[in-house]
Amino acid sequence: MTDPNPAALASTVVWGAFALAFVFGAVANKTHFCTMGAVSDVVNMGDWNRMRMWLLAIAVATAGASALQLAGAIDLSKTIYTAPRFTWLSYLLGGLLFGIGMTLASGCGSRTLVRLGSGNLKSLVVAIVLAITAYMTLKGILGVFRVAAIDSVGTTLASAQDLPSLASRVFGIDKRTALAVLAAAIAAGLLAFVFKAREFRTFDNVLGGVVVGLVVVGGWALSGHVGYLVEDPGTLEEKFLATNSGRMESFSFVAPVAYLLELLMLWSDKSRVVTFGVAAVLGMFAGSLAWSLATRTFRLESFRDADDLINHLAGGALMGFGGVLALGCTIGQGISGLSTLALGSFLAFFAIVSGAAATMKFQYWRLTRQS
Numbered sequence: 001m002t003d004p005n006p007a008a009l010a011s012t013v014v015w016g017a018f019a020l021a022f023v024f025g026a027v028a029n030k031t032h033f034c035t036m037g038a039v040s041d042v043v044n045m046g047d048w049n050r051m052r053m054w055l056l057a058i059a060v061a062t063a064g065a066s067a068l069q070l071a072g073a074i075d076l077s078k079t080i081y082t083a084p085r086f087t088w089l090s091y092l093l094g095g096l097l098f099g100i101g102m103t104l105a106s107g108c109g110s111r112t113l114v115r116l117g118s119g120n121l122k123s124l125v126v127a128i129v130l131a132i133t134a135y136m137t138l139k140g141i142l143g144v145f146r147v148a149a150i151d152s153v154g155t156t157l158a159s160a161q162d163l164p165s166l167a168s169r170v171f172g173i174d175k176r177t178a179l180a181v182l183a184a185a186i187a188a189g190l191l192a193f194v195f196k197a198r199e200f201r202t203f204d205n206v207l208g209g210v211v212v213g214l215v216v217v218g219g220w221a222l223s224g225h226v227g228y229l230v231e232d233p234g235t236l237e238e239k240f241l242a243t244n245s246g247r248m249e250s251f252s253f254v255a256p257v258a259y260l261l262e263l264l265m266l267w268s269d270k271s272r273v274v275t276f277g278v279a280a281v282l283g284m285f286a287g288s289l290a291w292s293l294a295t296r297t298f299r300l301e302s303f304r305d306a307d308d309l310i311n312h313l314a315g316g317a318l319m320g321f322g323g324v325l326a327l328g329c330t331i332g333q334g335i336s337g338l339s340t341l342a343l344g345s346f347l348a349f350f351a352i353v354s355g356a357a358a359t360m361k362f363q364y365w366r367l368t369r370q371s
Contacts (some may be wrong), residue, residue, distance in 0.1 A: 004229060009271075011242040013227035017219065017242075017276045021251065024215045025114055025287025030295075031208030033057075034111045035330035039356040044364070052194045053209040053342030054334070058306045059190035060213025061339035065182035065220050065250075070176060074224035075207035078248045080327055081342035082162040090146075094325025095333070095348040097318045098254075099355020100247070105130075105315025108330040109323065110284060113318075117288025119300045122308070126316040127257060133175070133320025134258035142321060150160065150325060163341040182341060215336050219250030223276055242275050244273035249276050250339070252332025254323030255307045326351070 027033065031053070038050035068074045076082055102108040105117055105126045112130070115123040136142040149194045159165040164179035171178075193199060194209070228248070243249045244259050256277025264366040266272045292298040303309045326348040328337050334352065337345030 002158045006229065006232065006234075006239075006241055009227055009229070012224050013242040013276055014274050014279045016090075016183050016222045016226065017279040019288075020215045020218045020222070021280040021283025022287035022290070023116060024212060024251070025284040025289075026291040027208060027211045027287075028110065028284075029288040029291040031204040033208040033212060034107060034114075035334060036111060036356060039353055040103075040244050040360055043140075043357050043360045048197065049200050049205055052200045053205050053212075054330075055190050056194045056206070056209025057212040057335050059187045059194065059215070059336050060210055061216040061335050062183055062190075063187040063337040064214065064217030066187075066341075068217065068220060068225070070180060070284075073331075074220055074228075074248065076162065076220075076224075076248075076340045077160050077165075078224070079340055079342075080245055080247050080249075081333075081337045081340045081345055082160045082165070084157045084160055085154060086157055086161050088344070089153040090150050090327070090348040090350060091344045092351050093150060094322045094327070095351025097322030097357035098326055098329060099322075099352040099357075100320025101315045101322055102330070102352075102358045103315070103356045103359040104311045105319060106312065106317055107166055108321065109257060109319060110251075110329065110331045113253065113284040114282060114288040117285045117290075118292045119298045121300060121302045122312050125309075126319075127311050129316030130254065130289045130320040130323075131257045131261040133317045134254050134318075134324050135261060137321050137324040138255060138258055146325060147154075161343045163343065166343065179341075186341070212331075212335065216339055219276070219280075219336070220248065220339070223250065224248040225229070227276070238255060242273070244275050244277055250336040251280050252277065252328045252336055253281065253284070254320065254329050254332060256319070258324075272277050359371075 033053055034050060034051070036052055038054045041047040041050050065076060069076050105112065106122065109130060112123045112126050116127060137146055150307065154266040159169045162173050163182050167173060167182065168175040223240060223243060229239045229241065231237065232239040240246060240248050244255065259275060260278045260281050263272050263274065263278055303312070317327070326333055327344065330352055333345045333348040338349060
């Protein structure tokens with residue numbers, strides 16, 4: 001057997017991430033897959049169709065990721081989501097701020113890229129502000145505050161924080177059995193809720209949920225299987241190729257936007273390379289752009305007034321800061337993270353939804369007072 005070629009495998013991971021994200025972007029544009037829109041539809045109109053699309057994606061991603069784990073193809077304990085360190089304040093505060101931010105900015109990180117591909121110039125401003133703020137929170141002045149004041153608040157669990165590990169420790173059952181039972185129960189419950197509603201069962205709704213879920217599963221397979229080296233020839237240590245975190249990754253759209261900005265600003269620095277996350281950001285935009293051009297729906301759109309600009313600037317900043325705190329966005333934590341069954345991902349998910357819903361209710365209250 002020939003030794004693996006790290007450079008060739010890294011290239012496969014990067015191009016694979018681009019291709020998967022391209023499909024994600026095109027399908028999200030076609031089906032109007034939008035997590036902020038899902039919350040808005042429920043809060044403002046009582047319409048659960050787009051929320052069901054999001055929940056369908058979670059069900060597919062959970063079932064797929066768990067199947068890969070049970071088959072021995074990947075090890076979800078090697079993601080950033082399942083670490084024993086449970087930073088509950090980061091999940092809660094980051095999720096709330098991200099939820100507020102995505103409401104002010106008219107969409108989360110992934111939706112910002114989709115809207116940008118459709119010609120929305122407001123999303124270009126949001127993406128730039130999000131990238132700068134996220135980078136400041138990762139490595140800059142906000143990062144110092146994050147590490148000292150927020151990430152330090154938490155507890156270290158006796159095992160990994162995913163539900164199968166916790167169940168195995170508490171009830172003394174085999175972890176694989178716990179994973180199979182929990183994943184099946186959660187996926188089945190979500191699927192039953194999703195397809196119970198007859199009005200949801202349209203081609204676009206099912207397409208959006210299934211494709212987004214499968215894209216996340218594909219990301220885990222790419223990063224955790226194709227790009228995994230048991231022993232890197234250079235360091236003689238295990239390695240996940242082409243990831244910014246050095247861990248197994250699937251799709252997320254906060255930190256990767258910051259790393260794309262870093263790559264563009266430090267292009268001549270040969271140590272900066274295109275990674276899984278950077279390729280995913282580019283692929284998401286390219287897929288949405290391709291669909292917009294193919295269907296002739298590409299339209300330039302800008303801010304209507306100063307208040308609109310201020311809301312989007314604030315929204316981008318809150319998403320950049322909150323997304324890094326929470327370890328992900330509505331895709332990074334809301335689908336990729338949840339597919340690992342990590343306790344922190346559930347906390348971040350509910351915090352994001354709560355932040356968005358509360359902001360929408362406040363906006364409605366403010367509007368009624370002004371009228």
